[in-house]
Amino acid sequence: MSDHAVNVQRVSKVFNLGKTNEVHAVDNVDLTINNGEFVTLIGPSGCGKSTLLRLIASLVEPTGGSIEVNGKPAEQARLDREYGMAFQKAGLFDWRSVSKNIELPLELMGWSKSERASRAQEMLELVKLPEFGDHHPAELSGGMQQRIAIARSLAFNPSLLLMDEPFGALDEMTREHMQDELLRIWDETDTTVVFVTHSIAEAVYLSSRVVVMSPRPGQISEIIEVGLGDRDTSTREDPEFFKMVTVVREALRSVESQ
């Protein structure tokens, strides 16, 4: 396997190319993400952070440049199911039980029924909802649904997890709890995470590097090394944490005032 989980080189994405409503969502972006890193993409709306994530996921075709995931072209990586993905909306299927939702990617990959069932149970334990397998998604709270969505994205053991504002719709308390859960899972599974957010505190708390993006056209304006070491309950009150929050905030401010 390649050293880099993600390698983005001179990538651009123009929507509605050649039309009057042409948008340069991502413009000439370079970004390398190492295996095992936790990287957040942050920036004002319209800065192309979600588009960049979708380019890495090969859900959107780049207009120019090249993207490699685990050393393969992004599209091949998608076809080989190299990554798992989670969205702001949990996006669970109401017509499947919680377990069957987690099993969905495994069904697509042709796992046997018993393998799927035991894997789903393992994942339920990982996200600390072991007794909810037979429930319907609508019976769970928003935070629980999001945990199931994370379990689903990790079910087939992808080495890369792509997350698009997964905690954006949650209340503050649930959100902090979910951040701790995600860090624990990240620690336990050696997964590389690329995480889109618009919360500065969330970016600083979660990541080893924060990628600050600027809009019109979407570009990377700064990459900030966080370097807070292992997080625990005291981290959120640590002066070092606040210092990093200020650094990111100022980087974002200079982006806004451009």
Add this chain to the structure above:
Amino acid sequence: MTAVPSAAVTSAPATKARLARWSAPIIAGVTILVVWEASLALLNPAGFVLPPPSAIISAIFENFSEVWMAARVTGFIIVTGLIAGAIVGVVTALLVTRYRLASEILTPLAVSLSAVPIIALAPIFNAWFGLLSPRSNQMIVVILVFFPIFINTAKGLTQVEPSQIELMESYAASKWRITREVRVPNALPFFFTALKVSTSLAVIAAIVAEYFGGRQDALGPLITQSAGLTRYDEAWAAVLAGTLIGAALYMITEILERVAMPWHVSIRGNDPAAN
């Protein structure tokens, strides 16, 4: 944060609620029949205005074999037309939402077909299929049922949460697999709503089409002939038979809906445990 299984807690109130749900329409129905019967006895209008419920019910028993036979003939047309129309509607919706070319050809065709006053075609269809053939009446039902099923199912197949499609694409799922796993389950509530509307449409379409032709031992001719002979209680008895067919089909649709999508919020009800 916690979700509690609700079945055990709510069984007693649930029985009570079910009782309340059934008793309300029964009480309302009985009240209407009593008021109807009583006001006719008081006002005593000429028989052609409106016969009392008792006369209609006794007309059903007196002419049972005739009404039963007519209901079977018309019922067959309704059920076969409904099933065929639903199948054509669903298949067209699947093609249109899956293939761009199919959409460009079929959608305008289907929409212009819906603008045609279809019942008005009955005399023309009689000329095509033969005046006494039930085929023309069936065709009227099929065409009438097709449109609401097609439009609603197509809407349900396309109106899907975008991130659910992206999720399936991230798993490199095929288009067909996305249709099966996401679009079809998403379209079920839309389909069943359309099917419920279609049951009453099918009854109306079949009986009105029968006024113009088709088998002469069906409900439509029974109504026109009885009314022509001033046997209004018998005409009403035939109307009641049509109503019962419509009500039965509606109930069967509801049962099918429950079997097909037990997960849906309209079936499960809003679970108070979710927050």
